[in-house]
Amino acid sequence: MAEAPGGENLLYLTDEQLRKGIEAMFFAYRGFTADPDRILETMDYGRAHHRAVHFIHRSPGTTVSNLLAILGVTKQSLNRVLRTLIDEGQVRVEKGKVDARERHLYLTAKGAELERSLSDAQRARMRAAYRAAGPQAVQGFRQVLEAMMDPEMRVQYSRLKDGT
Amino acid sequence: MAEAPGGENLLYLTDEQLRKGIEAMFFAYRGFTADPDRILETMDYGRAHHRAVHFIHRSPGTTVSNLLAILGVTKQSLNRVLRTLIDEGQVRVEKGKVDARERHLYLTAKGAELERSLSDAQRARMRAAYRAAGPQAVQGFRQVLEAMMDPEMRVQYSRLKDGT
């Protein structure tokens, strides 16, 4: 932990180290999405559906606007995905009671089951990676990822993290 | 480091912690690609072009097959991207001397410049994140990412990492 006073060890900031980090992100993200992708494929859904389902599960009753902000896509793009999920009974829509313009989104029982199968697969890999790397490494992992986010996304992340 | 014997602290493996890790990956990957994406947009290239340029830079003289294996796409998909890069003078092709079926790929001066501008942008963010998190965290970051890869991808990653 302690470095020579007045001069930390900065070898970890070389271009070479950074390139390794970049490639690690690239390859790891592939692994990260591989398992849910396989499941989604069998039911004619894509990653976009997964993301919607994930965040609706995470924040039940969230509005369309909210989801747009989190996912960072256009309403047309989200709507396409959302429509299929609703039509196929994965997501339930509820008109807002306080503000009737808003549509609140919930997973149905069927949708919750889908979410579980997807997140089980993804968590299994994440768990294996966590276990292999150990708690210390996991803490570092989270720190670096958080620092890599755009500030607005960091807000979204923290909001979810703290359970607001 | 040392835990109670026979029972490590496994709190970091809870579903809640794993969910945070999953969302961290999601939001961080967005940041990870945001800067190069902005540059690419201005020159009518996409992420696919970036990936090709990156790995050709990383392994000059690599073959099409090699690139296919690393990128994990079909040759038709890669070829489309590769052709525009060649046509626009970013990439130079050389017939193999030992095996003339192979096409060895190199960046031109122009392509190298493109690569530099893209990786400068991406490295800047990575460097900031690394610096903010510190060397200890970076080590953990890399450990978790590596553990998250598919085994075949880990091979590709290590091959590059060690400079084979």
Added chain:
DNA sequence: AATTTACGTCAGCCTTGTTGACATTCCAAG
């Protein structure tokens, strides 16, 4: 009453992935 907000939808476009088919070139084995 007028404006703004939240949402939905139609139409069209682009990138980047896919499959399938086919041609060429060339190495290597029989």
Added chain:
DNA sequence: CTTGGAATGTCAACAAGGCTGACGTAAATT
């Protein structure tokens, strides 16, 4: 020398999932 298979290129067609722009409607706000 011939032949099979490997490496590559290319054509066509399609799909997912981004995007913009335009328009409509209902509800809240001013």
